[in-house]
Amino acid sequence: MLPSSELHPGWRVGADIGGTFTDVIALGPAGEVVPMKVLSTPPDFGTGVVTATTAVLDLAGAASSQVTAMLHGTTVATNAILEMTGARTAVVTTRGFRDVLELGRLRRPVLYDLSWVKPVPLARRRHRHELDQRITADGRLTPPVDDPEVRALAARLKVDAIEAVAVCLLNSFLRPDEERRVAELLREELPGVYVTASVDISPQPQEFERTSTATVNAYVGPTVHGYLTRLEEGLRAEGVQAPLLVMQSSGGLLDAGSVSRRPVQIIESGPAAGVTAVRELARLLDLPAVVAFDMGGTTAKASLIEHGEPFVSADYEVGGGMNVARGLGSGAGYPVRTPSIDIAEVGSGGGSVIAVDEAGAMHVGPASAGSRPGPACYGQGGELPTLTDANVVLGYLSPEALAGGRVAIHPDLAAKALSPVAEQLGREVPDAARGAYEVAVSSMTTAVKAVTSERGRDPRDATMVAFGGAGPLYAAALARELGITTVIVPAHPGLFSSLGLLVADTERHEVAPYRPETALQQEFDRLTALVTTELGPDAVVERQLDLRYRGQRFELRVRLDDGEVTEELLAAARARFHAEHERTYGRAGTDDLVELVNLRVRGKLPSGVSIEDVLRLPAGAGRRPSTRECRFGEPVPTPVLGRTDLGPEPVDGPLVIEDMDATTLVPPGARARRDRFHNIVITWSAA
Template sequence: MQGGWQVGIDTGGTFTDLVAVRGDEQRIAKVPSTPAAFDQGVLDSITAAGIEVPDIEMIAHGTTVATNAVITQRGAATALLTTRGFRDVLELRRHNRGDPYDIQWDPPPPLVTRRNRFEITERLDYAGDVVIPLDAEQVRAAARLAARRGIGTFAIAFLHSYVNPVHEDEAAEIVRSEVPGAFVSTSGSLLREPPEFERTSTAVLNAYLAPVVSDYLTALESRLREAGFVGRLYVMHSGGGLLTVESASRFPARLLTSGPAAGAKAAEGVAASTGVAGGVVAAGVLASSEGLEEVISLDIGGTSADIAVVQGGRADIVHEFSPRFGQPARFPAIDLVTIGAGGGSIAWVDAGHLPHVGPQSAGADPGPAAYLLGGTDATVTDANLVAGRLVADVGLAGGISLDTDAAHRAVESFADQLGLSVADAALGIIDITNNNMARSIRVVTVERGLDPRNFTLVPFGGAGPLMAAELADVLGIRRIVVPLAPGVTSGLGCLYVDITHDIGEALISELTDADRARLQEVFDRLAATMRQRLTDDGVAAERQRLEYSIDLRYLGQVRALTVELETGTVPERFTEEYREMFFEEYERQFHSVAVDIGVEISALRVRGVRRSERPHIPFSGSTAPLHTVERPVLTRDGEVTARVAERGRLHVGSRLSGPLVLTQEDSTTWVPPHWEVEVDKLGNLQMARSE
């Protein structure tokens, strides 16, 4: 008997993507997002896929709700309780600037206004011993004043609480007693590491997002239950794993790059499974299935482009990320670069008469001019339609049709400002967008000692395959793999993700002086915490898996490298083994190593995992004859005659040469004259430059 549907849903700023799998059956849907109520877009995607809600067994959901709340500053009014003397740590940040060359540049305001940041008399020393007891009356007074101001969300960040959380825990209890129903986020429970700014920022972000994320997930789950859903709802987090609704509501700051992370993990899978994969998760899975080790994941949607690097079949992980300048969250996250370069990115001319594309976007509402939904500005989508790379009589997902005349008028208006022809303006918009993305790709490759020419580009999202080949030309990349359903690949990536929790604890010691018993005690305690969190999420003990790592750095450094360990048992010769592993990782990342400098431990980490059962999606291809039509397409070498064909009519082994436009419901692939394309056994398009 067939089980229920396994559904992956990724909500972006412009579209909501769905991939559903049940046995060998697959459904996909792509519908416009509904920013006013994102849960409606989720339900719309299920309806568009023709799936009955009671037949769904599991939903894995990537969402931009947390990201949008921070960027638009629409999180909850939050109060911060902090050690006396540290009221302005959110203002001071790291004493750096977002733009060092702009003397008029101002940083974004802190998420907590100064009047709602309360100093509390208390003090612990570096070892966690009490120097000054907590003034409970000051905590009560602060909680009452915040409540009178209509605040029900609190962040508490005291100095050295990562060693001993006693004062934070006591203050949290007082706040909850004074303000019943308040959400309280304590820094020591989130981050057991010393930097007070990063710890404070993480606690503030977690509190700021809690009501927004909790309300959204509660509303979504409630509407699904009302429709007959009896399965489990999971939420994608920034580190490339899944959380239950309950865990996501406790740790909402973990969702800040929820959607883009799904794409990166799918890219991992293009690099060991035998099925199709789907965002950075999806690109990773695709890389795995294709036997690729080095992949650049490129997710171009309607609003932005998300870029990640997959090396050795795995997406790179960082332990800190910032949704806005000076607002870091210290949680493990897939290393992503996001820029405002999507199908809806708006072309504009500045006061110096120079053209730009993005970061402003027409989004889902009003959308590009070609959508005829009220947009009048020229966008990347309009430019591609004018250039002939998008086909007007092929409808887009979500029932959207394209109007060439409207696109032409929008691009013409942009061209008139620059004294250009419409054709040159359209190509210019495309070129600027490609160069913006190339610049960002160089940041995560060239500036880290990596040569992008040695990587395979995995483009997806609605606009990814449309832009990929000419972007590859800019970077010198010679191989591209386009997934079977690129427009919904991030949704598919959600189905390739495990339930994961992460925890770390500072343990600062020179490696040669470290005590083996102390290291083992910390690893064992963190492991017990991870097992409890997985158990709380309903994961049976036999399905729980723990992964261990250690943060190491040269003596005198502030930043550390995370080195993965095979086991949580500290070996007898750990000094020599950990030191050698650090040197190997340092050389891999920086292409040099100094073996005569001492090494220091900064933190121990444990990740708790429940592996997902990854669906297999077979591809048989079409047996119908391939029908093509010809149309003119604009290129930098002049107008060319390109063939237009439906991708769904290709079969395994189909091989075609550019110029070629391949259409499908969720995306369009542009194959320039100097590129060839072949369909592999998984249904992916293998694109290569002609010699």
């Protein structure tokens, strides 16, 4: 491997936005690793990114002009949907299909809750319009689009002050030029309005999913475009001239211009960056199965990585609590058909609010105190009790400061915030705090089981890698609950998603539906040309097939080997499909039942940065060991160490291990050591 100075002559900066903190990590030309963690700055999150970037460069002694890559993970698209603050959106479709968003699919996330209400469509009915045209199932136009009708419609949209338009014509994937012509006419008539053609986002069958994807893209488009424009301007004003690359939901980077055209691809931008870092760590440590556990300020997330690759789903939902479209949990959000790492999410984070319901049961989240005002212990005016306040009361977090001293801690305010909860439960404050900790652990098992048990995988066969600002505090307890015996807390755990940005490849995806007349080799050549045109001739291209059994609704994705598409290659792909289907669902069919649905090409431009390059500890990472009282049912004097105080020999818990960006808790009954890559390795005994 070439040294970093030969790979990258300048500085690479990765910046990830969270609900509470903005995390930045810089990698220098001589291998320097400089971390920075600051409070996020809602509603203008970009200000925090610019501030943190200049701060980390000042700390590194580097000039802004030395930055050669600016890499970013953001929640701006997700927040626009969760907070319903996206653009005023219209949908243009074929006559008779105005209500496809409301009809949707007959799926409910909760079978017996009669009060459950379907998500409100992102485009209101009065803003959904029909054109008197039709593309038939065999691709004929009966009739074609009438240009004057489109121009008249544009005039109506202008009167309605529409900010974004999604064009989704019936069967447009068969005649994409027809839909693109409508979109182009609308762009001509509506300058400044964000117009999306569904065939440019998801050129696949199934009208509801394609329409929903295009509508989500249009709804978040102006928000994402404006955010990225302002962020680039802010960085340029500070002298950072490097191109801005944004993390996609699939785990690869994409240039900001392409993201602005297809922002639906970055719905899970931040979480995907963390999983990407775990993927590289799993490859480095040769771990066959890994559960990536990421707990930040607002949510806890889990993903499964097998043999060095995470599951990448073609369908998921956003805005419905848990973002993956699987099983009985689907139907709660807005379907999106773009490649996304399969990540399950629950509303339990450091800033999650603790409450007691009318029946006397304790709940943690999904409401969050965020970064403004934040947990009560931050002393910024927050009064609601949060998990962070509970952790301070329990002694798990420093009673003085977090984030390298940038966030002061006030234990008295934490105890005061938890007092009403304790009174409602009829318990002492420390007992209520411990109860909140255990409730959070129980809640987070849901996310892990969603990516393991529900996929036919046993979580006990996996190693857990814990990161995020709060992940290392809960990982050991969560692992014990699930029967996982080993937990790894990597270096820079609180900034691990930012670290993932530094090692991520630049990536582009293309998809095409399969039709009986499709010449497979010719179609793969066309998709490959699209990818290599964007990424360059050095791109590494992988071909994939979406397969299912006849009569099934959902597909599984498998790899198609390199080389000319022959029956032998297709047979190998079908064999992979049978094996994956049996592993996931417990049964497999025969070749004559297999149907080909979509062709996919993924192009990657390797970053050239190894995970080893960024696992180094910054200078002065040590601390003076001390002892403080922590509660594990009963108060226990607990050693407080720095990461460098651990050696290769295991040390019995309880232990508290403090990094600048996160705190790791080793409970009684567990042991911890530090490996040669500076990972904290926590193990539970068989008992």
